[in-house]
Amino acid sequence: MHGVSGAELASSVAKGGGIGFLGSGFAKDKVSLHREYNRALEMGGNHGHERIGIGLVGFTGDWLVEMAIALSPPAIWITFGDYNEPIRKIKEAGIPIMVMVQSVEEAVTAAELGASAVVAQGSESGGHGAAPISTLCFVPEVVDALKAKGFDEVAILAAGGIADGRQVAAVFALGAAGAVMGTRFAATKESMYSDEKKQRYLAAKAADTHRTRLYDDLGAVPWPAGIDGRVIGNTFSKSHGTVAPAEEEKQKALKEKLAKGQQEGDLDVAPVWSGAGVGQIHSIDSAEEVVKSVWDAACARMLEISGKNVPFRMLHPGGGLRL
Numbered sequence: 250m251h252g253v254s255g256a257e258l259a260s261s262v263a264k265g266g267g268i269g270f271l272g273s274g275f276a277k278d279k280v281s282l283h284r285e286y287n288r289a290l291e292m293g294g295n296h297g298h299e300r301i302g303i304g305l306v307g308f309t310g311d312w313l314v315e316m317a318i319a320l321s322p323p324a325i326w327i328t329f330g331d332y333n334e335p336i337r338k339i340k341e342a343g344i345p346i347m348v349m350v351q352s353v354e355e356a357v358t359a360a361e362l363g364a365s366a367v368v369a370q371g372s373e374s375g376g377h378g379a380a381p382i383s384t385l386c387f388v389p390e391v392v393d394a395l396k397a398k399g400f401d402e403v404a405i406l407a408a409g410g411i412a413d414g415r416q417v418a419a420v421f422a423l424g425a426a427g428a429v430m431g432t433r434f435a436a437t438k439e440s441m442y443s444d445e446k447k448q449r450y451l452a453a454k455a456a457d458t459h460r461t462r463l464y465d466d467l468g469a470v471p472w473p474a475g476i477d478g479r480v481i482g483n484t485f486s487k488s489h490g491t492v493a494p495a496e497e498e499k500q501k502a503l504k505e506k507l508a509k510g511q512q513e514g515d516l517d518v519a520p521v522w523s524g525a526g527v528g529q530i531h532s533i534d535s536a537e538e539v540v541k542s543v544w545d546a547a548c549a550r551m552l553e554i555s556g557k558n559v560p561f562r563m564l565h566p567g568g569g570l571r572l
């Protein structure tokens with residue numbers, strides 16, 4: 250997660266038992282990526298070499314892919330843009346690759362190219378994405394499509410709106426082999442996000458978030474067409490539509506307003522990228538604690554629901570109530 254996940258966060262996730270990724274998709278140069286990765290390995294202690302991966306995006310340059318391969322992490326994450334060639338290179342280097350996908354077709358292509366894991370990201374997700382479909386509906390479609398094509402060895406992970414143990418248990422029920430959390434980790438002690446942004450997470454509920462392309466249209470990063478992002482709505486995002494205005498003058502004025510707001514850290518203008526699972530975040534803990542507590546809660550919930558009769562009344566298709 251760009252601007253969120255540095256050595257502190259990635260290593261804390263690894264210590265908790267997860268795979269922590271450095272948000273390196275927009276790294277400025279080879280030296281800074283190398284330094285950050287080494288710092289993360291040191292901070293991760295025994296788990297660093299096994300569980301700290303490098304996160305890339307598919308449109309920011311071959312040199313980043315080459316560098317990530319040279320660092321030989323236990324996993325590389327890639328998404329967005331034309332990433333077919335990077336996947337081939339990473340695969341050739343023997344590094345497990347996780348590909349975040351936004352459609353069933355993309356999931357199949359990623360599996361064909363040799364992805365070790367496919368991350369099916371639904372529309373509840375925070376930050377950037379393109380899936381118009383909810384995690385609840387998208388994940389089973391990906392599970393069924395990869396099964397039908399015989400890709401049994403490809404792990405399917407679910408992303409989008411997952412922030413607590415119940416939601417992790419739910420995606421296991423959908424057939425996922427694991428869960429990816431973004432927003433939940435952006436709201437941790439080790440996240441590079443400012444304290445003010447973390448406070449926004451604590452105050453927000455799902456309905457406060459919305460998807461928009463406005464920030465990307467007005468920003469400097471050339472996000473590919475069809476991609477937008479989910480934010481906690483603020484005065485700026487709610488006042489100017491979900492795409493930039495076509496008129497040059499208006500666009501220029503909004504660009505200046507956004508640049509100023511970002512520089513000043515004005516959160517009524519600048520974005521706080523957030524998934525719809527934000528309503529499940531009630532405290533700013535360490536990422537290590539989050540991984541452990543979410544996993545414990547997921548296991549407890551799975552035990553609870555597997556050991557009991559269906560705890561609610563279901564409407565029988567024939568009309569009657571079934572207990």
Ligand SMILES: Cc1cc2nc3c(=O)[nH]c(=O)nc-3n(C[C@H](O)[C@H](O)[C@H](O)COP(=O)(O)O)c2cc1C
Binds near residue numbers: 412
């Ligand atoms: C603040 C923030 C920044 C993110 N940055 C990136 C990024 O640079 N690259 C990427 O592949 N995904 C990025 N994501 C998406 C996450 O990797 C993940 O797929 C997503 O957050 C899952 O949805 P959730 O936020 O509801 O947990 C970001 C998400 C957030 C919340």
